[in-house]
Amino acid sequence: MDPSQVKVPPMKNLTVDNITENVIRINSLCEDERMKYVLERLVSHLHDFARETRLSSAEWMTGLKFLTEVGQICTDVRQEYILLSDVLGLSILVDSIDHPKPAGSTEGTVLGPFHTHEAEEITQGGLMSSDPKGEPLLVVCTIKDTAGNPVEGVKIDIWETDSTGHYDVQHADRAGPDGRCIMRSDKEGVFWFNAITPVPYPIPHDGPVGKLLKKLHRHPYRPSHMHFMFEKTGYDHLITALYLRNDPFETSDAVFGVKDSLVVDLGKAGPKYAAKYNVSEDQALLTYDFVLVSDTETSDLRAKNSKDALDKLGRKVKIVNGLPIPDLD
Amino acid sequence: MDPSQVKVPPMKNLTVDNITENVIRINSLCEDERMKYVLERLVSHLHDFARETRLSSAEWMTGLKFLTEVGQICTDVRQEYILLSDVLGLSILVDSIDHPKPAGSTEGTVLGPFHTHEAEEITQGGLMSSDPKGEPLLVVCTIKDTAGNPVEGVKIDIWETDSTGHYDVQHADRAGPDGRCIMRSDKEGVFWFNAITPVPYPIPHDGPVGKLLKKLHRHPYRPSHMHFMFEKTGYDHLITALYLRNDPFETSDAVFGVKDSLVVDLGKAGPKYAAKYNVSEDQALLTYDFVLVSDTETSDLRAKNSKDALDKLGRKVKIVNGLPIPDLD
Numbered sequence: 001m002d003p004s005q006v007k008v009p010p011m012k013n014l015t016v017d018n019i020t021e022n023v024i025r026i027n028s029l030c031e032d033e034r035m036k037y038v039l040e041r042l043v044s045h046l047h048d049f050a051r052e053t054r055l056s057s058a059e060w061m062t063g064l065k066f067l068t069e070v071g072q073i074c075t076d077v078r079q080e081y082i083l084l085s086d087v088l089g090l091s092i093l094v095d096s097i098d099h100p101k102p103a104g105s106t107e108g109t110v111l112g113p114f115h116t117h118e119a120e121e122i123t124q125g126g127l128m129s130s131d132p133k134g135e136p137l138l139v140v141c142t143i144k145d146t147a148g149n150p151v152e153g154v155k156i157d158i159w160e161t162d163s164t165g166h167y168d169v170q171h172a173d174r175a176g177p178d179g180r181c182i183m184r185s186d187k188e189g190v191f192w193f194n195a196i197t198p199v200p201y202p203i204p205h206d207g208p209v210g211k212l213l214k215k216l217h218r219h220p221y222r223p224s225h226m227h228f229m230f231e232k233t234g235y236d237h238l239i240t241a242l243y244l245r246n247d248p249f250e251t252s253d254a255v256f257g258v259k260d261s262l263v264v265d266l267g268k269a270g271p272k273y274a275a276k277y278n279v280s281e282d283q284a285l286l287t288y289d290f291v292l293v294s295d296t297e298t299s300d301l302r303a304k305n306s307k308d309a310l311d312k313l314g315r316k317v318k319i320v321n322g323l324p325i326p327d328l329d
Numbered sequence: 330m331d332p333s334q335v336k337v338p339p340m341k342n343l344t345v346d347n348i349t350e351n352v353i354r355i356n357s358l359c360e361d362e363r364m365k366y367v368l369e370r371l372v373s374h375l376h377d378f379a380r381e382t383r384l385s386s387a388e389w390m391t392g393l394k395f396l397t398e399v400g401q402i403c404t405d406v407r408q409e410y411i412l413l414s415d416v417l418g419l420s421i422l423v424d425s426i427d428h429p430k431p432a433g434s435t436e437g438t439v440l441g442p443f444h445t446h447e448a449e450e451i452t453q454g455g456l457m458s459s460d461p462k463g464e465p466l467l468v469v470c471t472i473k474d475t476a477g478n479p480v481e482g483v484k485i486d487i488w489e490t491d492s493t494g495h496y497d498v499q500h501a502d503r504a505g506p507d508g509r510c511i512m513r514s515d516k517e518g519v520f521w522f523n524a525i526t527p528v529p530y531p532i533p534h535d536g537p538v539g540k541l542l543k544k545l546h547r548h549p550y551r552p553s554h555m556h557f558m559f560e561k562t563g564y565d566h567l568i569t570a571l572y573l574r575n576d577p578f579e580t581s582d583a584v585f586g587v588k589d590s591l592v593v594d595l596g597k598a599g600p601k602y603a604a605k606y607n608v609s610e611d612q613a614l615l616t617y618d619f620v621l622v623s624d625t626e627t628s629d630l631r632a633k634n635s636k637d638a639l640d641k642l643g644r645k646v647k648i649v650n651g652l653p654i655p656d657l658d
Contacts, residue, residue: 010580012587014418016425019585023418029546038382039545043417045374050422052642053367054635054652057427060419064410071400081393088372089343089352090389093379096345098386216368217358251339256348258341306383313381323383 020047033325037317040326069208077169079113083209086110086255087218099236100301105146105291109257111239112227113203114167115159119180125277127194128181134163134196137284138269138277143189143230144291150189151292157182157229158193165201192277197266197284198224200249213254220254223247230290236298242288264288349376362654366646369655398537406498411442412538415584416547428565429630434475434620438586440568441556442532443496444488448509454606456523457510463492463525466613467598467606472518472559473620479518480621486511486558487522494530521606526595526613527553529578542583549583552576559619565627571617593617 011022023043030036049055055063070080085091091110099108122128143151159180161167168178183191202220205213213220224247230238243250243263250258269283302322310317310324317324340351352372359365378384384392399409414420420439428437451457472480488509490496497507512520531549534542542549553576559567572579572592579587598612631651639646639653646653 011582011585012580013589014421014585016422019418019422019425022585026547027545030544031546032544035544038384038388041378041382045378046417046419047422049370049374050419050426051638052644052653053370054426054631054638055367055423056652057423059367060414060423060427064408064414067396068400068403068408068410071397072403074397074401079393079397081397085389085393088375089348090375090379092343093345093348093376094384094386094389096343096348097379097383098389215359215361215364216356217360218355251341253340256340256343256351260342302383309380309383315381323385324381 016051020044023047034320034323037325066208066212073207077116078204078207080204080207080209082111082113083203083207083255084212086112086203087209087213089256092256095239097305098302099238100298100305102146102293102297102301105293106238106240107259107261108238108240109259109262110241110255111229112255112257114169115157115227115229116169116177116180118177119157119159119182120177121182121184122193124183124186124190124192125194126181126183128158129160129162129179129194129196131162131179131196135284136279137195137197137266137286138192138273138279139195139226139286139288140192140273140277141190141287142289143185143191144289145235146291146293146297150185150187151232151235152185152187152189154185154189154191154230154232154235154292155182156185156191157231158195158227160195160198160226161201163196163199165199170204194279195226198226198244200224200247203254218254219249219252221249222253222255223249223258225257226286228290230292232292234295235292236295238290238292240290242286345380349373352376363649363652366654395537395541402536406445407533407536408442409533409536409538411440412532412536412584413541415439415441415532416538416542418585421585424568426634427631428567429627429634431475431622431626431630434622435567435569436588436590437567437569438588438591439570439584440558441584441586443498444486444556444558445498445506445509447506448486448488448511449506450511450513451522453512453515453519453521454523455510455512457487458489458491458508458523458525460491460508460525464613465608466524466526466595466615467521467602467608468524468555468615468617469521469602469606470519470616471618472514472520473618474564475620475622475626479514479516480561480564481514481516481518483514483518483520483559483561483564483621484511485514485520486560487524487556489524489527489555490530492525492528494528499533523608524555527555527573529553529576532583547583548578548581550578551582551584552578552587554586555615557619559621561621563624564621565624567619567621569619571615 024040027039073080095108101107143154168174185191205220224244225241227241243258245263245265267285269279269285274281306319316327318327353369356368402409424437430436472483497503514520534549553573554570556570572587574592574594596614598608598614603610635648645656647656
């Protein structure tokens with residue numbers, strides 16, 4: 001490159017006290033105002049973290065090695081960085097910020113690292129788990145909007161582990177997707193399918209994140225749950241899960257996902273459901289009524305929350321598309 | 330595991346406002362007080378970063394993918410996480426915190442990602458670069474303590490690029506270490522060797538860190554420099570480098586390493602050096618007098634700086650071995 005083209009503000013003799021403003025200054029050459037703001041906050045917090053901990057060179061190197069290992073264990077079917085974000089509480093935090101829920105709507109929770117894009121679509125009543133050792137479970141749900149009207153044609157992604165607590169992608173010898181499916185709600189907003197009763201399981205803990213949990217004396221278990229993801233134009237993307245009440249890990253989920261509104265009691269099909277859905281009367285039954293929020297309602301609430309939060313922090317920003325950027329006026 | 334053994338404080342219904350205290354609470358099961366403190370500050374800053382930026386799910390995923398890519402490009406001879414730390418100004422900050430320098434001693438600077446542990450030891454006057462295209466450079470240095478006494482028997486690690494601006498490890502077909510060596514200072518504190526005149530070069534920018542710099546409109550260049558690392562029992566480990574004055578990138582180093590006290594003018598050997606060191610009179614010459622600080626002096630200064638910084642922040646901590654930990658008294 002031609003050094004005469006360098007447009008960087010001159011900087012030399014950087015110290016503990018002036019490094020941050022200089023890194024922010026050089027990064028502000030970025031034309032993307034949102035990226036500029038995110039980077040400014042990132043650099044400020046990263047440097048304050050080092051200054052407040054008086055981070056040593058040895059600790060710095062330990063940290064970089066850890067981050068390297070987290071990256072290196074990732075594969076197409078293992079995302080250790082999502083796990084790291086999950087166990088540090090960042091995932092649930094970001095979901096709460098980006099997908100605020102007005103009262104009465106279904107709350108969101110962590111995506112986790114096991115969603116894939118290869119699930120097959122099944123029709124109403126289909127079977128989404130082929131595990132013969134799982135306890136059969138009939139699942140009957142409705143989807144409504146916040147006004148109580150059924151929502152038709154929602155694409156629903158559903159995934160759960162097998163009876164040993166492993167997702168399909170965790171089996172090296174798997175033949176194809178299992179324990180996962182895609183469905184569409186009918187004109188009554190109903191979708192129903194056959195699955196197996198969820199079991200508690202540990203998140204993968206043979207890697208760097210597992211080692212970290214061990215050092216912190218934290219267990220890697222998640223309470224029994226089934227994941228759901230809802231997608232329809234005009235509605236806010238909902239990533240959530242249903243948790244079984246009285247699971248031994250109900251109040252100590254390794255990834256902080258449990259919310260009371262998402263905890264369900266399993267019932268039995270009984271004569272009515274048995275006849276209607278062609279299962280035995282003592283078949284386990286899960287029912288739930290999901291409530292989706294419109295895109296508009298969500299983006300209004302997101303923008304309002306952003307404004308309130310940033311006002312409270314006293315930061316000079318403007319909110320564009322619900323997200324703060326530097327306010328240069 | 331036996332769920333009855335779970336010692337985690339009960340937690341459910343975590344929100345934007347209470348997630349941080351809960352993650353800190355669960356992490357405080359850790360027995361290592363220093364790790365507990367570092368994690369507490371890490372989680373606080375990570376969460377505040379998300380709250381202040383109102384980080385979106387899409388940005389979160391972009392970030393995790395970036396961190397994954399940074400990890401995946403790392404090899405035995407490429408450390409992209411050090412590069413990332415370098416371009417974010419974290420490396421120079423941590424060096425400044427951990428290796429404070431009293432006035433009159435040689436300042437430290439960034440280690441960079443190209444130090445290896447395979448350099449061969451050479452004797453006084455040895456040649457550490459075999460690049461025939463490099464401009465020959467005679468380097469004559471002394472090492473003293475802060476009282477002005479020569480320091481004998483210091484292990485010195487020296488490394489530089491070839492004339493194309495690449496370190497040996499960046500050449501896939503390299504035969505062995507080149508452009509790097511280990512030396513020992515003699516009883517006058519002197520070490521001297523033959524090298525090549527450093528040239529400016531870009532840090533590796535074909536990976537995720539390079540892409541980041543490009544988005545920020547930052548160039549990846551470092552001004553011409555030669556790395557030095559000094560090690561002797563009783564003295565603080567010194568990682569530094571010497572920079573050539575008037576390099577086109579002197580005030581825009583991509584990794585913020587340049588300090589005026591480390592900028593040197595190259596001279597010519599002239600009759601005196603030519604005769605003494607067996608080089609031609611017009612051979613380029615670099616001389617420098619390094620000053621090492623004792624371990625005791627450094628750890629006292631480090632502890633004092635830590636105390637001053639934490640007092641200023643008003644944090645309730647105690648300083649143990651120069652590093653803050655929670656003060657529970």
